[in-house]
Amino acid sequence: MKWVSKIRTRSISVFVVHAGGCRDCALQFSMALTGNSEVKGITVTGNPKHADCLLICGCINDKSRKKILEIYEKIPYPKAVIAVGACACSGSLFRRENSGLHTAEEVLPVNSWIRGCTPGQIEIIEAIIRAIQNVRESDYKTVKAGVNNEQE
Amino acid sequence: MHEIIWFLAVILSVPAIYIAYNYINTLMPGQSRTYILQPVYRLLKLFEKKDDGDNFLAYFFSAGSCLFALIALYMTVSGYNFLFIVSVLSMMDLLVITGAVSSSEFSGRISAKRGLSRFVVWLFTSMVASASVYKIAGTLKLDELAHLSESSGLIVNLPFTFISLFVILLMKGNLLHFDFGLSGDELSVFGDALFSPYSGWSLAVIQLAQWTEIGVWLKILSAFLPVTKAVSYIIVSLLYLTFLILDRFVSDIEWKKAARLSWGWAAGLSIINFIYLFYY
Numbered sequence: 522m523k524w525v526s527k528i529r530t531r532s533i534s535v536f537v538v539h540a541g542g543c544r545d546c547a548l549q550f551s552m553a554l555t556g557n558s559e560v561k562g563i564t565v566t567g568n569p570k571h572a573d574c575l576l577i578c579g580c581i582n583d584k585s586r587k588k589i590l591e592i593y594e595k596i597p598y599p600k601a602v603i604a605v606g607a608c609a610c611s612g613s614l615f616r617r618e619n620s621g622l623h624t625a626e627e628v629l630p631v632n633s634w635i636r637g638c639t640p641g642q643i644e645i646i647e648a649i650i651r652a653i654q655n656v657r658e659s660d661y662k663t664v665k666a667g668v669n670n671e672q673e
Numbered sequence: 674m675h676e677i678i679w680f681l682a683v684i685l686s687v688p689a690i691y692i693a694y695n696y697i698n699t700l701m702p703g704q705s706r707t708y709i710l711q712p713v714y715r716l717l718k719l720f721e722k723k724d725d726g727d728n729f730l731a732y733f734f735s736a737g738s739c740l741f742a743l744i745a746l747y748m749t750v751s752g753y754n755f756l757f758i759v760s761v762l763s764m765m766d767l768l769v770i771t772g773a774v775s776s777s778e779f780s781g782r783i784s785a786k787r788g789l790s791r792f793v794v795w796l797f798t799s800m801v802a803s804a805s806v807y808k809i810a811g812t813l814k815l816d817e818l819a820h821l822s823e824s825s826g827l828i829v830n831l832p833f834t835f836i837s838l839f840v841i842l843l844m845k846g847n848l849l850h851f852d853f854g855l856s857g858d859e860l861s862v863f864g865d866a867l868f869s870p871y872s873g874w875s876l877a878v879i880q881l882a883q884w885t886e887i888g889v890w891l892k893i894l895s896a897f898l899p900v901t902k903a904v905s906y907i908i909v910s911l912l913y914l915t916f917l918i919l920d921r922f923v924s925d926i927e928w929k930k931a932a933r934l935s936w937g938w939a940a941g942l943s944i945i946n947f948i949y950l951f952y953y
Contacts, residue, residue, distance in 0.1 A: 532714040548951045562714070566796045570872035575719070595721040597873040642944060 526654050530574070533653055536596065538589055542579025545639045548608035550576060553642035560646050569595040576648055580608040580615050581623045583656035592626070593629055601652035602629045605645060607638040631655060637648045679750035681797040683788040683888035683906075687814065691759060691884075691912055694917045700920065719877035734772030735875040741765035742885035749892045752816025757800045758893070762886065766792050769879060773870045780871035795841045797935065802834045810951050819905075820895040826899030833946035835897045840939040842913060856943060887913075905930070 537547050566572050569592045575615050578590065593602070604625035605622060606612045612622045632655070633648035635641070691712040699707050706930040708714060724731075745761040770792065807813055809830050810821055818827065828835050871879050891909050898905035 528714055528717050528721070531708055532711055532718045534715075541952075555703050559706075562708050562711060564705055564707065570870075570876065573722075595872075599685045599722065 529653050530650050533574060533649060534572050534575045535576050536569055536592065537562060537576045537578065537650060538567055538592065540577055540579040540581040540585040540589065540609065542547065542606075542608050543647070544578065544647075546578035546586070546609070546640055547576075548580075549639050549644050550605065553646050553656040557642070563646065563649060570597065572596045572600070573653055574601045574603060575629070576603050576645075576649070577609045577625045577629075578605045580612060581625060581628055583621055583623075586623055586628050589628055595654045599653075599656040601632040601649070601656045603645075603648050603652055605629045605635050605643050606640050607636055610634045610636050650664045676747070676751045679892075680747060683746060683750060683892055684885065686891070686906075686910060687888045690887075690914050690917070691734040693914055694921075697918055698921060716877055716880055719873055720878065721928070722873040724873040724875065728863055730775040731772050731871055731875045732878075733921075734768045734775065735871060735878040737774070737884040738765045738768040739878045739885070741768065742882040742889070745889050746885050746892075749815060749889045752814055752819070754819075755799075755803050755813040755815060755893065758815075758889065759796070759803070762889065763792070763796060763888065764884065766795075772875070776870035777872055784870055791844055795844055798837050798841055798940045798943050801940060801947055802831075805831055805834045805947045805950055806944065808947070815893065815896050819902055822899055822905075823901060824899070826897075828897045828899070831897065831946055833949075834941040835894065836938045837943040837946075838890070838894055838897075839912070842887065842894065843916060844939075845886055845890055846913070846917070856863070898933055 535550075537550065538571065539547055551565075553558060554565070575589075575593060575596060579585075592611060593600070602625065608615065609625045611648075612624055625634075632652035635644050635648050637644075692709060695707055695711050697908055698704055701708075741761055741764045745758050745765065748758050748761060766788065769787050770788040773781045773788060775781070803813055806818065806827070809827065810818055812818065812821075821827065891906060891913065893903065894909045895905040898908060900908070
């Protein structure tokens with residue numbers, strides 16, 4: 522329904538995960554929020570139970586992968602995952618064959634990718650709004666089954 | 674009819690306070706821009722969200738707490754006895770805490786502990802405050818208190834009791850150390866956040882219950898001022914809004930410390946006022 526997706530996009534709570542890295546992607550996101558007067562309705566939350574969107578910044582190692590999965594489980598549906606920056610999208614220059622790094626796509630179903638080092642501010646905001654508008658339940662069910670299998 | 678108008682006015686006034694706070698927040702430099710009706714959009718969004726957990730009890734307890742909050746509000750606008758209202762609010766608070774415990778999560782137990790601490794503080798303060806009010810007015814019925822206050826002003830004899838009840842209002846508004854995770858601004862640690870056990874639909878209902886409860890306390894506090902009911906309600910609401918804004922923008926550490934630790938002396942102030950009345 523149109524009005525539901527409209528309400529969703531008018532109050533978006535974002536949970537930012539610094540998976541490991543220089544944190545410049547998260548800084549770009551903060552600057553996009555506070556420096557742009559046209560962006561409205563997006564807030565940062567420290568509580569996964571309030572969040573609508575998971576923003577993954579930086580390289581994902583085994584340790585942060587577990588935590589990201591835990592946080593993702595606690596976010597109520599509908600939820601979107603966005604990989605921000607080259608590290609989260611592809612591992613960037615840190616990724617080698619046995620480095621133990623994962624891309625965001627290997628961990629969770631990603632709704633949007635914002636490539637680049639560093640990614641653009643407007644692109645991050647636009648990706649968040651579009652991802653929340655177009656989020657589907659099937660993405661969530663797939664990862665739920667995957668996480669359950671892994672725990673067993 | 675009079676009660677129903679007051680009931681609706683109080684229910685609508687609390688979201689209006691939060692909308693005003695949100696608007697002022699948006700005007701400040703360096704803050705994220707939000708829509709004017711952002712608190713309402715957030716509430717509607719929460720109703721639409723689904724919690725994946727199998728915690729059915731959280732739904733039951735949140736609905737129960739909202740029901741008790743509405744009953745307490747009706748009793749307040751009808752001018753019932755203050756202690757009856759406090760007992761209904763206790764029931765509401767206990768349902769919220771029980772719902773938190775029933776989630777069987779670490780965060781749920783931590784929230785319940787904080788909720789119990791808050792419960793002890795506000796209930797004890799209310800008991801002492803009611804004793805002081807009874808000593809001065811000879812009644813605890815809110816409509817009689819408001820009528821008496823219009824001529825003489827209860828706040829003149831009960832200034833510390835008024836402050837301690839205002840501290841309860843701040844505690845209920847999650848401004849002090851007892852955030853139940855409603856505001857989303859509470860302390861969190863990566864992966865082991867001290868977050869609320871409620872989310873989605875149950876969180877939205879708890880949010881409604883909290884707004885109703887704030888309305889109840891605003892109405893109770895308005896019975897202390899020496900002006901008409903409507904004017905005193907507006908004054909207390911503006912005072913609460915001022916405190917919300919100050920808490921958001923005053924970054925002075927000492928001021929913050931004094932404000933945020935005020936729950937520690939809420940009951941103490943109430944006792945001081947009672948002792949003063951007893952001896953003088």
